[in-house]
Amino acid sequence: MKLRLKNILISMIFIFSVMSCNSQKDEKNVEKMKIKNSNKEINSINKGSDSSDKKNKITKKLDRIKLAKFKKENQYKYTENDSVFKLEDQGKIYREIKNKIGEKLATVNVYDKDKLVLIGEGSFMFNCPVGIHKDYDLEGNIIQEKNFDKDFPFTFINLKQKLLNDFNINIDNPKLDLRIDRSSTPSENKSKYEILLYNELRSQYKYIVIDGMNGHTIKDLNVHALD
Structure with missing residues (x-):
């Protein structure tokens, strides 16, 4: 009877030890899978980053x-x-x-x-x-x-249309003696366009100032060049 109980105890210890060993193996496998998946994600991110960097690169060369x-x-x-x-x-x-x-x-x-x-x-x-x-x-x-358009909500395209509509000035006309400058004061939230259109003899010019924020006409003057 004692021998039988002893054999049963030995069998139970063996079974528990096997189960414990298998459990540890499963935990290790799970951990390995986590590490593997994590590495895959990192590699994927790195590849994506490399791909993004390549897309941002410009490789244009002069002919x-x-x-x-x-x-x-x-x-x-x-x-x-x-x-x-x-x-x-x-x-x-x-x-x-x-x-x-x-x-x-x-x-x-x-x-x-x-x-x-x-x-x-x-x-x-x-x-x-x-x-x-x-x-x-x-x-x-x-x-x-x-x-460079950051301080000019009223863009050059808007200006081009306004000059044509309001002043009959086509800025693309090569025959016009025309000069356009623009400047801004970001600290004051101000910007402007200055337009000078000379006559053929350059004895007189039209001076126009346009608000670069909203397109309003600030000045519209006819000035004699000698003034």
């Missing part, structure tokens, strides 16, 4: 064939579709200017002279920077970005 022609002829100007392109050598950089035919808006790309990679881009209207301008490093990463 070598066009550059060779520029160096040979010492000029670079041609028409393609509805735009005129011009290249300027400015020391350590090349400046490519694109003008849509019949419009004053100019798009400018700046290239590093040694690597020929894009290091800057932006648009200008009457030499005023407009829209978003970006600067890049040689790997194509954005290192600076500025919105």
Whole structure:
């Protein structure tokens, strides 16, 4: 009888030890699965980040064939579709200017002279920077970005329409002796456009000031150049 009880006890101890061992294995497996899944998520995030970084990179380069022609002829100007392109050598950089035919808006790309990679881009209207301008490093990463329209809710496009409607001035007319400047005082929440339109003899000009916040006409004067 004692021997039988002893055998039963030994069997029960063996069963419990096996169950405990299996339980520990299951816990370890679960832990391994958690670590594995966590690593997968991290890798996925990293891949996504890398992919996002690649999307943000700009790898545009200056056309070598066009550059060779520029160096040979010492000029670079041609028409393609509805735009005129011009290249300027400015020391350590090349400046490519694109003008849509019949419009004053100019798009400018700046290239590093040694690597020929894009290091800057932006648009200008009457030499005023407009829209978003970006600067890049040689790997194509954005290192600076500025919105020049931030202080001008009344944009150049709005101004163009207002001058045409209210003053019969078409700013894209190449025959007009026209100058437009704009300035802002962010601390006072103020901005303005100043327009000067000269007559043929430059003896008189029209001086207009437009509010850059709301488009209201601040001044409208006819001024003699000698005044």
